[in-house]
Amino acid sequence: MTELLIGTKKGLFVLEGEPDSGFEIKTRAFAGQPIDFATCDPRSGRLLATVTSPFFGPKIFFTDEDPGGEWEQADGIALPEGGDQALERIWVIARGEADGTLYAGGDPGVLFESHDGGASWEINAGLWEQPSRAHWQPGGGGLCLHSICTWPGDPGKLAVAVSAAGIWLTEDGGRTWRRGNEGLNPRYLPEEALKDENAGRCVHHVERAPRQPERMFMQFHGGVYRSDDAGESWADIGGGGLASDFGFPLMVDPDDPDSAYVIPLVADADRVTPDGRVRVYETRNGGSTWTPRGDGLPAAHAYLTVLRQAFGRAGSGEQLQLYFGATSGDVFGSGDAGASWSTVATRLPPVYSVVAI
Amino acid sequence: MAVVCLRGPLRKLAGDRPEHELNGATVVELLRGLELRHPDVSGWILDERGLIRRHINVFVNGERGDEATAVRSGDRVEVLPAITGG
Numbered sequence: 034m035t036e037l038l039i040g041t042k043k044g045l046f047v048l049e050g051e052p053d054s055g056f057e058i059k060t061r062a063f064a065g066q067p068i069d070f071a072t073c074d075p076r077s078g079r080l081l082a083t084v085t086s087p088f089f090g091p092k093i094f095f096t097d098e099d100p101g102g103e104w105e106q107a108d109g110i111a112l113p114e115g116g117d118q119a120l121e122r123i124w125v126i127a128r129g130e131a132d133g134t135l136y137a138g139g140d141p142g143v144l145f146e147s148h149d150g151g152a153s154w155e156i157n158a159g160l161w162e163q164p165s166r167a168h169w170q171p172g173g174g175g176l177c178l179h180s181i182c183t184w185p186g187d188p189g190k191l192a193v194a195v196s197a198a199g200i201w202l203t204e205d206g207g208r209t210w211r212r213g214n215e216g217l218n219p220r221y222l223p224e225e226a227l228k229d230e231n232a233g234r235c236v237h238h239v240e241r242a243p244r245q246p247e248r249m250f251m252q253f254h255g256g257v258y259r260s261d262d263a264g265e266s267w268a269d270i271g272g273g274g275l276a277s278d279f280g281f282p283l284m285v286d287p288d289d290p291d292s293a294y295v296i297p298l299v300a301d302a303d304r305v306t307p308d309g310r311v312r313v314y315e316t317r318n319g320g321s322t323w324t325p326r327g328d329g330l331p332a333a334h335a336y337l338t339v340l341r342q343a344f345g346r347a348g349s350g351e352q353l354q355l356y357f358g359a360t361s362g363d364v365f366g367s368g369d370a371g372a373s374w375s376t377v378a379t380r381l382p383p384v385y386s387v388v389a390i
Numbered sequence: 391m392a393v394v395c396l397r398g399p400l401r402k403l404a405g406d407r408p409e410h411e412l413n414g415a416t417v418v419e420l421l422r423g424l425e426l427r428h429p430d431v432s433g434w435i436l437d438e439r440g441l442i443r444r445h446i447n448v449f450v451n452g453e454r455g456d457e458a459t460a461v462r463s464g465d466r467v468e469v470l471p472a473i474t475g476g
């Protein structure tokens with residue numbers, strides 16, 4: 034049985050089912066409220082959800098019980114008081130390597146960490162106090178820290194991505210950070226501006242290959258990249274058959290460091306699936322070539338937008354399950370590593386995030 | 391003392407009481423006093439800058455106010471989510 038946590042513009046939906054036999058909606062929580070991200074910490078079974086009320090600001094809630102019941106507000110999700118900025122949104126929550134550790138990324142380019150399973154949080158001072166922060170440029174979705182890549186077995190190593198402040202790397206558990214943007218080519222900037230390390234590097238999503246942690250994959254704002262040196266430098270792998278190298282979500286098969294999946298959109302000026310067809314593109318050779326996987330997905334007059342957190346996975350290898358949702362409210366799933374797809378849900382509110390557990 | 395009136399989730403966070411008598415010379419002082427008495431309200435009305443969140447409206451005796459609006463004993467300060475959405 035697979036459980037899907039689907040964050041939408043109007044609440045959290047919990048679905049249960051199997052890729053072959055279909056899914057049912059079991060719970061709707063936070064009715065009417067935008068759920069930017071929801072996940073489960075498998076170590077504790079705790080569910081966590083990021084809620085950005087338009088009225089009351091961004092919060093993280095958690096529950097150890099039925100998600101249809103009461104959720105508890107986590108402490109510490111705020112910027113330091115008395116500054117000139119306010120927390121706008123929490124984009125993602127990721128499991129840390131150390132027991133009880135979780136990370137949360139948000140806007141404005143902020144990383145929170147929890148060491149009690151998500152009940153209380155504190156800001157990561159090393160990243161917050163980066164001297165260059167005043168020059169960081171936000172993307173269209175704000176200055177969002179949306180990707181958090183831990184290193185299997187080493188709690189000290191972490192990579193995070195901020196749109197559009199690029200990749201930041203730490204090897205001392207977040208006390209110090211350095212950039213990892215070498216090789217990225219922001220085609221939206223004049224060539225002269227590339228010398229300015231503060232010029233916007235609009236990273237859309239990053240994933241690490243767990244079996245070979247030096248390898249990372251990135252969907253950029255125009256360009257798909259691979260790093261083989263833990264995010265220090267990047268090589269463009271977007272040329273081998275993709276319908277477009279623009280998009281947001283990206284996923285990997287945790288068993289195969291040569292694998293990655295992207296869901297291209299036409300371009301930044303037209304953020305819908307190319308040619309009116311919904312296709313997931315797969316590489317099994319580190320990005321040398323990409324193969325469209327659309328069996329069972331809408332193939333005509335389908336102009337969907339899939340957001341950066343709306344692509345989730347469960348399992349690995351031949352049992353890899355993939356799920357993604359669109360702002361149309363449609364959710365699709367595959368139980369055979371993308372070879373075939375079926376519709377998991379329709380007519381949900383716009384889908385912001387999909388996590389499979 | 392002025393009276394701060396809350397509805398919906400704010401009321402629930404503040405001990406499930408709709409009205410709170412508080413001391414303060416301005417709206418922000420009243421709201422800080424409310425946070426001290428009911429810490430669960432912290433971050434829900436005022437953000438980290440001490441500003442009233444963009445989509446919350448505060449009315450003092452029926453007139454729109456802001457953080458610096460003066461309040462006197464007996465004033466009614468209503469805190470309401472704005473008419474917004476999508």
